[in-house]
Amino acid sequence: MSRRPYLREVSRTAWFFKRPRYLRYMAREVTCIFIGIYTVILLVGVYRLSQGRAEYEAFLMALQRPASVVFHVAALAFALYNSFTWFNVAPKALPIQVGEEFLPDSVVAGGHYVVWVALSLFILFWAGVL
Amino acid sequence: MAKSNKPIIWGTFAAGGELVSFVTPVLILLTLLAAVGHVPDMLGYDALRGFAAGWFGKLVIFVVLFLSLWSQAHRLRITFYDFGARADTLVAIMVYALAAVGSIATLVFLARL
Numbered sequence: 001m002s003r004r005p006y007l008r009e010v011s012r013t014a015w016f017f018k019r020p021r022y023l024r025y026m027a028r029e030v031t032c033i034f035i036g037i038y039t040v041i042l043l044v045g046v047y048r049l050s051q052g053r054a055e056y057e058a059f060l061m062a063l064q065r066p067a068s069v070v071f072h073v074a075a076l077a078f079a080l081y082n083s084f085t086w087f088n089v090a091p092k093a094l095p096i097q098v099g100e101e102f103l104p105d106s107v108v109a110g111g112h113y114v115v116w117v118a119l120s121l122f123i124l125f126w127a128g129v130l
Numbered sequence: 131m132a133k134s135n136k137p138i139i140w141g142t143f144a145a146g147g148e149l150v151s152f153v154t155p156v157l158i159l160l161t162l163l164a165a166v167g168h169v170p171d172m173l174g175y176d177a178l179r180g181f182a183a184g185w186f187g188k189l190v191i192f193v194v195l196f197l198s199l200w201s202q203a204h205r206l207r208i209t210f211y212d213f214g215a216r217a218d219t220l221v222a223i224m225v226y227a228l229a230a231v232g233s234i235a236t237l238v239f240l241a242r243l
Contacts, residue, residue: 013214029212032205035154039198042157043232043239046191049182050239053175060173063165072162079155086151093144112151120156127160128171 031082034075087112139204146201153194182243195236203229 010018016026048059062068090112091105124130160170171177181187203225210221 011214012216016212026212029205029209032202032209035150035198036202036206038154038158039195039202040232041161042198043195043236045161046182046195046236046239049175049178050242056175056178060164060169063161064167069162069165072158072165076155076158076162079150079158083151083155086147116152119152123153123156124159126172128177129160129163 028082028085031078034071034078035082037071038075038079083116087116139200142197142200143204146197146204149194149197150201154198157194179243182240188240188243192236192240196233199229199232200226 016022045056045059048055063072087109091103091108094108096103096108121130160173163170164173172181182191206225207218207222210225211218215221
């Protein structure tokens with residue numbers, strides 16, 4: 001053991017407050033907590049649906065609790081942040097080569113946004129909202 | 131090439147990440163409408179039950195839940211590490227077990243519909 005061991009000054013639990021970049025990274029990381037909880041809510045919905053009409057309608061009523069409304073608003077904000085950040089890095093994860101050149105980043109990201117809007121509108125129409 | 135389980139986890143992470151980015155916001159919007167008392171037509175009991183009764187509806191529900199569960203489980207594992215919980219093996223077992231239980235539960239619930 002060295003006589004003057006190197007001591008890390010970086011905090012293990014609060015390192016991401018050091019720089020705005022780290023904070024933005026962490027803001028994206030925590031979106032998975034909200035999306036994960038939301039997935040469990042969907043799973044419960046399928047479970048209640050499989051039980052029958054009364055149980056499913058009780059599930060719909062439970063969604064109207066104030067805590068549920070607050071969670072939905074927060075989850076929507078985090079899910080949107082997750083989508084925007086995901087589509088913005090899509091050109092890096094999914095580079096498309098045409099001939100010698102790669103398609104410009106704006107085309108790949110833009111394509112994702114077009115599909116996203118179209119699919120969202122289709123689902124809203126399908127669900128009877130539009 | 132050495133065998134590795136990474137492609138399986140990474141496959142669900144990538145496909146799940148893509149799917150979650152495309153459909154989760156609008157799904158949250160639908161249940162938010164239900165939460166404020168305006169239940170969308172499709173979320174009514176008869177309509178949703180009818181959708182889930184067919185093989186196509188079952189497939190859609192299973193794919194959405196399966197990919198969401200596995201991709202978010204994988205992301206949760208990384209997030210735990212970022213917050214300073216370094217017991218990665220324990221965390222990995224916990225989150226992947228949850229995803230596995232959720233996947234099997236989805237199949238069981240859908241089989242009853």
